[in-house]
Amino acid sequence: MASYSSSVRLNSILSCCSNNNNNNNNNNNNVSSLLSITFHRIFVSNVRSEVVKPIKAIEESRTTYENFGIELESENPQNDCAGNNRLAGQSTNILWHDCPVGKIERQKLLKQKGCVIWITGLSGSGKSTVACALGQSLYRKGKLSYILDGDNVRHGLNNDLSFKAEDRVENIRRIGEVAKLFADAGIICIASLISPYIRDRDACRALLPDGDFIEVFMDVPLEVCEARDPKGLYKLARAGKIKGFTGIDDPYEAPLNCEVCFYLERCREIF
Ligand SMILES: Nc1ncnc2c1ncn2[C@@H]1O[C@H](COP(=O)(O)OS(=O)(=O)O)[C@@H](OP(=O)(O)O)[C@H]1O
Ligand SMILES: Nc1ncnc2c1ncn2[C@@H]1O[C@H](COP(=O)(O)OP(=O)(O)O)[C@@H](O)[C@H]1O
Numbered sequence: 001m002a003s004y005s006s007s008v009r010l011n012s013i014l015s016c017c018s019n020n021n022n023n024n025n026n027n028n029n030n031v032s033s034l035l036s037i038t039f040h041r042i043f044v045s046n047v048r049s050e051v052v053k054p055i056k057a058i059e060e061s062r063t064t065y066e067n068f069g070i071e072l073e074s075e076n077p078q079n080d081c082a083g084n085n086r087l088a089g090q091s092t093n094i095l096w097h098d099c100p101v102g103k104i105e106r107q108k109l110l111k112q113k114g115c116v117i118w119i120t121g122l123s124g125s126g127k128s129t130v131a132c133a134l135g136q137s138l139y140r141k142g143k144l145s146y147i148l149d150g151d152n153v154r155h156g157l158n159n160d161l162s163f164k165a166e167d168r169v170e171n172i173r174r175i176g177e178v179a180k181l182f183a184d185a186g187i188i189c190i191a192s193l194i195s196p197y198i199r200d201r202d203a204c205r206a207l208l209p210d211g212d213f214i215e216v217f218m219d220v221p222l223e224v225c226e227a228r229d230p231k232g233l234y235k236l237a238r239a240g241k242i243k244g245f246t247g248i249d250d251p252y253e254a255p256l257n258c259e260v261c262f263y264l265e266r267c268r269e270i271f
Contacts, residue, residue, distance in 0.1 A: 103184050103185075103186060106184075106185060106186035107186040109186070110144055110186045110187075112143050112144065112186065112188065113186075113188075113212075114182065114183035114184060114185060114186040114187055114188065114189070114212070115183055115188055115189070115208070115211075115212040115213070115214065116179045116180070116182070116183050116189045116190075116191060116204070116208060116212060116213050116214065117134065117188065117189070117190045117191070117214045117216060118179070118191045118195070118201065118204065118205075118213060118214065118215050118216065119131055119190065119191065119192040119193075119216045119218065120193070120194065120195045120196075120201060120215065120216070120217055120218070120255065120258075121194070121217060121218025121219070121220060122194065122218070122220065122222060122225045122246060122247045122252055123194060123225060123231075123233060123234070123245075123246060123247070124220075124224075124225035124226070124228045124229060124230060124231075124234070125218035125219075125220040125224075125225050126218050126220060126262070127149075127150075127192040127193070127194075127218055128149055128151070128192055130192070130216070130218070130262070131147045131149060131190045131192035132147070134190055135147050135190060138188060143188060144186070144187050144188065145187060145188040145189070145190055146182055146187050146188075146189055146190070147190045147191075147192060148175050148178060148179060148182075148189060148190070148191045148192070148193070149192045149193065150171070150175070150192065150193025150194060150195075153171075153174075153175055153178075153193075154171070157174065157178070158170075158171050158174060158175070163244050163245075163246075163250070164244065165197075168194075168195075168196060168197070168200075169197065169200055171193070172193070172195050172197070172200040172201070172203075172204060173200065173203070173204075175191055175193060175204075176191075176200075176203065176204030176207055177207065179191045179204065180204075180207045180208060183208060183212060191204075194246050194252070196246050196250070196251060196252045196253060197251075197253055198253045198255065198256065201215060201255070214259045214260065215255055215258035215259050215260070216258065216259065216260040216261075216262065217254060217255045217258045217260070217261045217262065218262050219254070219261050219262060219263050219264065220262070220264050221264065222247045224264060225247065226247075233245065234247075234248065237249070
């Protein structure tokens, strides 16, 4: 059995993330090579999601839920449990403050291109495993990356959020914003979370320049994830002890046009 990390080959990720030219060259141009190397089991699609709306990270503009086109369905959709309005941006009379040292300078310093690699899939599909393998390989190549793992972020920043639909939306929104900051810092940000809704993932994509958001789908069937069940959560969900578990009694919307798809058959070749 090959180790997870040794099976990762990242030359294309590095070429995608390296900053040899400063013309903001689209990472998308390199995406094919990018993750085609990551694992032998990668399939690459060059087609970007049609769902993506052309909302871009215009620094002067605020990000609001309206940008995301999100309609929450709770009784008081605009209020979170603390009674705060989460729908509309609450910060008014604010102006963006620019610094002479920006993303381009930071990227030059780090000799890499900041971007977001967004790994989505069911619980147990292998998101964290792939995220760690990528992180290790990048580290060995001298590239600075940081993993935002859904489970881990819920221990801190997002520990006020449940798994209800509106809280998952907020979870993804916050992690999307944090990931964007990491990318702006010039860091290769690996976000690994279930992120079950297409619209939320596309909203995160729309925060970044074209090509800087690489969506990776762990296309592993529910039966396989359930058989793995490393944390025993599927068993609890089947027993009705966890309500609203993704794939059991909560939805998962598979990507329509992600950049990279890990198929189970290919996974078997390695593991
Ligand atoms: N109800 C329910 N549904 C799905 N997952 C659950 C649930 N309750 C707890 N967990 C554990 O939380 C981890 C998923 O957190 P995420 O932040 O990635 O979820 S989400 O993106 O907001 O849907 C997930 O971790 P992973 O197995 O790494 O995916 C689970 O361990
Ligand atoms: N390709 C694979 N083949 C077999 N087992 C795997 C594979 N990838 C991950 N695993 C195992 O599956 C379980 C879930 O992996 P993990 O990365 O924690 O998934 P997730 O983060 O999506 O919940 C772990 O026990 C891990 O060792």
